[in-house]
Structure formats: C-alpha cells, structure tokens
Amino acid sequence: NNNNATTTNALNIDELTTEGKKLSGNATATYYNGFRTDSQSSGAYELFGAYAIKPGSLQVYQLINHLYVKNEGEEELQASDTSLRFLAKSRPLFDTDWTWQYRIEVTLPISQFSQDQDVYSKPALEGRFNKSFLQDRLSISARPFVRRYLNRYTTTVSSPGAGGGRPLISTKAGLTLLGSYSLSDRLSFTAVGGYNEINYEKTKYENAQKPLGQSDFATHQYVYDLSLSYDIQPGEWTATFGYGLDSIVERLGGIEYLTYDDKIAYWYLGATYAF
Numbered sequence: 654n655n656n657n658a659t660t661t662n663a664l665n666i667d668e669l670t671t672e673g674k675k676l677s678g679n680a681t682a683t684y685y686n687g688f689r690t691d692s693q694s695s696g697a698y699e700l701f702g703a704y705a706i707k708p709g710s711l712q713v714y715q716l717i718n719h720l721y722v723k724n725e726g727e728e729e730l731q732a733s734d735t736s737l738r739f740l741a742k743s744r745p746l747f748d749t750d751w752t753w754q755y756r757i758e759v760t761l762p763i764s765q766f767s768q769d770q771d772v773y774s775k776p777a778l779e780g781r782f783n784k785s786f787l788q789d790r791l792s793i794s795a796r797p798f799v800r801r802y803l804n805r806y807t808t809t810v811s812s813p814g815a816g817g818g819r820p821l822i823s824t825k826a827g828l829t830l831l832g833s834y835s836l837s838d839r840l841s842f843t844a845v846g847g848y849n850e851i852n853y854e855k856t857k858y859e860n861a862q863k864p865l866g867q868s869d870f871a872t873h874q875y876v877y878d879l880s881l882s883y884d885i886q887p888g889e890w891t892a893t894f895g896y897g898l899d900s901i902v903e904r905l906g907g908i909e910y911l912t913y914d915d916k917i918a919y920w921y922l923g924a925t926y927a928f
Contacts, residue, residue: 678702683893683923692917693722709741709754734760734767734775743783751784770821771805794831800824807854820853827874839887845878875900893923 681699686692696719703710714736720729737759743752756779762772779798785791801824808818827849835841851872880895898918 773803
C-alpha cells in the first residue's frame with residue numbers, strides 16, 4: 654500500500670490564500686495506482702481548513718486513506734494523525750524579491766498506528782523561501798523541516814514469539830523544493846523534489862538476520878512528483894493528474910521500510926473543491 658498523499662497536494666494545500674476571507678478550506682479525493690503488477694490501487698481523502706489572523710493563519714489538516722484491497726482485520730478507511738498548524742505570512746528577505754515564512758505544526762495522535770504504539774505527537778518547524786518570476790507565472794519554494802516523534806516505546810507492538818518489534822522513528826529532517834508554472838489561466842504544471850533523513854529509536858537488541866523479504870531500515874528517502882492541474886471551475890473545482898516516484902515502497906503509519914526494491918513509481922488522479 655503506497656499511500657503517498659504527501660506530494661503535490663499536501664505541499665501546496667496550505668498555500669491556500671485567505672486574504673480578504675477569514676475562513677477558507679478545501680476537500681480533495683485522489684486515486685493512486687502503481688505501474689508494477691504487484692502494486693495495489695488505493696485512495697486518499699484530504700480535508701483542510703484555514704482561519705486568517707493578523708500574523709498568518711491557523712490551519713487544520715486531516716488525511717484519510719482508503720484501502721481498496723485490504724488484509725483480514727484491516728479497516729477500509731484509515732485516518733492519519735490530525736495536523737494543527739500555524740503558517741506565518743510571507744516577509745521580504747532583506748532588500749530582495751525573495752520572501753520567507755515559517756510553519757509550526759503539532760499532531761493529534763488519532764491514527765490507529767499512533768494509538769497502538771503510544772505515539773504522543775510529531776511536532777515540526779518548517780522554513781520556506783519563495784520567489785516568483787515572469788509576472789508571477791513561475792513560483793519556486795524551498796522548505797527545510799525538522800520533525801520529532803514523541804513515543805512511549807522504542808519499538809512497535811510485537812506478537813508473542815515474533816522476536817520483538819521494529820524500531821520507531823525518533824526524528825526526521827528534510828528539504829523539499831517545489832516549482833509551479835502557469836501554462837495558461839486554467840492549466841498549471843508543478844514539479845516537486847524532496848529528501849528526508851530518518852533516525853530511529855535505539856533498541857537494546859538488534860536482529861542479526863533480517864526478516865525474509867526485508868532489507869535494512871530506510872534512513873534516506875527521496876520523493877519526486879510531476880503534475881498537471883486544470884481549473885474546471887476557477888476558485889472552486891480543480892482536477893489534477895500526476896506521476897510520482899518514492900524511494901520508500903511501503904509505508905504503514907510511522908513505519909517506513911523497503912519491501913520489494915528501492916523505488917516505486919505511481920500515477921494518481923484527483924479532484925479538489927475549494928470553499
């Protein structure tokens with residue numbers, strides 16, 4: 654299940670303008686499918702809201718994964734942790750055309766994974782630099798971040814006789830570069846490249862032999878995404894078609910590891926309604 658709904662939509666979603674509008678938001682439904690024969694299709698639903706205040710905006714973001722193919726005992730709809738954010742308004746960088754802003758985020762551990770592993774929260778601080786070119790047709794953004802996972806335990810819950818759980822993530826730091834170009838009044842192209850470095854909790858014992866079909870824990874993650882967005886009804890409905898590549902094949906809650914090989918490509922089709 655490669656539910657990577659953290660590419661174009663999630664990166665762009667909190668750029669929603671609230672100027673002249675106190676309360677705004679959007680809802681997105683996305684269908685994902687891989688190019689490989691062993692890839693399973695899945696869906697994702699995103700809900701986002703923002704309330705404008707003088708220094709920026711207060712935001713809430715919720716992702717719900719939809720498993721079209723699920724294992725016995727799995728829920729078809731799986732909610733991720735709720736994200737609560739504050740995004741500061743853009744400010745000029747010295748006397749240049751570049752602007753900068755920051756985002757503070759904390760999570761409410763409502764997902765089944767966080768509840769099972771006693772994960773408390775995932776606070777993050779993100780900085781951004783932006784510059785627009787060609788009469789605002791091209792926009793570039795750089796977003797470094799550091800995220801800390803607050804866990805009660807160091808490993809996942811393990812069944813009796815299973816030999817222990819897998820280490821939980823302790824910190825994650827990364828950088829995302831995003832560029833968007835308006836091809837016309839309704840059609841735009843977006844490219845995203847990202848790198849994350851992942852650190853895991855230290856455990857007392859480590860398995861000398863890897864479980865069958867699994868490789869080392871992924872400590873480096875690379876994400877690439879290309880997409881076309883078309884405004885069906887400007888200001889309300891938008892359709893998006895995209896192609897992505899993620900170096901982490903399987904992602905279950907906060908557990909990230911390689912299962913088949915070191916990369917998987919997928920395509921997705923989504924629709925967004927803004928209000």
